[in-house]
Amino acid sequence: xxxxxxxxxxxxxxxxxxxxxxxxxxxxxxxxxxxxxxxxxxxxxxxxxxxxxxxxxxxxxxxxxxxxxxxxxxxxxxxxxxxxxxxxxxxxxxxxxxxxxxxxxxxxxxxxxxxxxxxxxxxxxxxxxxxxxxxxxxxxxxxxxxxxxxxxxxxxxxxxxxxxxxxxxxxxxxxxxxxxxxxxxxxxxxxxxxxxxxxxxxxxxxxxx
Numbered sequence: 001x002x003x004x005x006x007x008x009x010x011x012x013x014x015x016x017x018x019x020x021x022x023x024x025x026x027x028x029x030x031x032x033x034x035x036x037x038x039x040x041x042x043x044x045x046x047x048x049x050x051x052x053x054x055x056x057x058x059x060x061x062x063x064x065x066x067x068x069x070x071x072x073x074x075x076x077x078x079x080x081x082x083x084x085x086x087x088x089x090x091x092x093x094x095x096x097x098x099x100x101x102x103x104x105x106x107x108x109x110x111x112x113x114x115x116x117x118x119x120x121x122x123x124x125x126x127x128x129x130x131x132x133x134x135x136x137x138x139x140x141x142x143x144x145x146x147x148x149x150x151x152x153x154x155x156x157x158x159x160x161x162x163x164x165x166x167x168x169x170x171x172x173x174x175x176x177x178x179x180x181x182x183x184x185x186x187x188x189x190x191x192x193x194x195x196x197x198x199x200x201x202x203x204x205x206x207x208x209x
Contacts, residue, residue, distance in 0.1 A: 156197035
């Protein structure tokens with residue numbers, strides 16, 4: 001058998017060793033897969049059949065191969081959970097967690113992933129959350145494999161009192177750490193905001209404020 005168009009498409013975004021199994025899961029349920037532009041609110045989503053449409057999954061195109069793979073399998077776990085339970089269970093309840101763990105169990109993570117990603121992912125799989133973005137260890141490790149953008153870093157990496165831009169316009173000064181967040185002063189409004197240390201920010205110089 002030759003390589004399917006779906007396998008060819010997936011191979012552009014994820015490690016090749018994952019492609020045959022993931023492609024099989026998608027094909028057996030006739031899932032419509034859409035690779036989308038970057039979305040700040042989510043990395044991917046699953047939609048159950050409705051209004052004449054079948055199962056649909058969308059994934060952000062700008063994810064690195066390991067983040068793309070984890071996110072896609074996360075959404076396939078939603079698909080499998082819906083097939084078994086319909087809407088009778090919570091979206092990220094115990095049923096989804098077991099399904100996600102079971103799907104990931106098909107792969108030799110230590111062989112197929114970089115050591116740091118495999119270690120962080122195994123820790124995350126002990127109790128998967130609604131998104132890999134909510135796990136600070138896994139998110140930090142996955143970001144090591146993102147394309148490097150000059151002048152952009154995480155808030156936690158900035159020196160104290162540094163100026164930074166968050167989003168397109170808002171400029172802040174980094175303040176004290178309060179657990180996982182930093183108390184930061186927005187320059188224009190002179191109001192304080194708590195910002196997660198894992199937030200990606202643009203480094204600024206004093207004259208840019």
